[in-house]
Amino acid sequence: DGGITQSPKYLFRKEGQNVTLSCEQNLNHDAMYWYRQDPGQGLRLIYYSQIVNDFQKGDIAEGYSVSREKKESFPLTVTSAQKNPTAFYLCASSIGLADYNEQFFGPGTRLTVL
């Protein structure tokens, strides 16, 4: 079955530690995205990638980093510079960045920083 996987579903880290969230897709999509979701707020775009070896900052990129070495994979690193890292993180992909391309979402990773 084609889809997007994120692991783990729940992640706990101590303050000051970097943590990497994985996102893999087998939909053969060119574009991939990372969002965070906080209670009472809409999803906010962290980073996106239109193609392998290219990525762009979204609306709230500070304290995060990404890489896109393979078409299938778009890992997100939450660094110690991110002031409020506890959130629900969603990865998504679409055929391309064009306006009509529906984004498919992974199941999400809930990160809690203690």
Place this chain on the structure above:
Amino acid sequence: GQNIDQPTEMTATEGAIVQINCTYQTSGFNGLFWYQQHAGEAPTFLSYNVLDGLEEKGRFSSFLSRSKGYSYLLLKELQMKDSASYLCAVIRGDYKLSFGAGTTVTVRA
């Protein structure tokens, strides 16, 4: 900045109809999505509007008025499984998505 407004919560009875409104003010507009999200799960696609008018898909319909910066999602013949959060998302001029905070719909027996 981007501004997308939806009601926070709505409650309706099984079998009834509910209309979720979404108003938006964004830097450019290239279309609007509605997504459904059950608690703790991924959003799933419901509808896409880019032209004015009504798009119908089974029990769900979505309407768009670009001149008014307004959309609504209509859920008919409500079922218990429709209890979820409904997200309005606008495709901005830079082709990125801006999301509303979501409307939590509770369906009661």
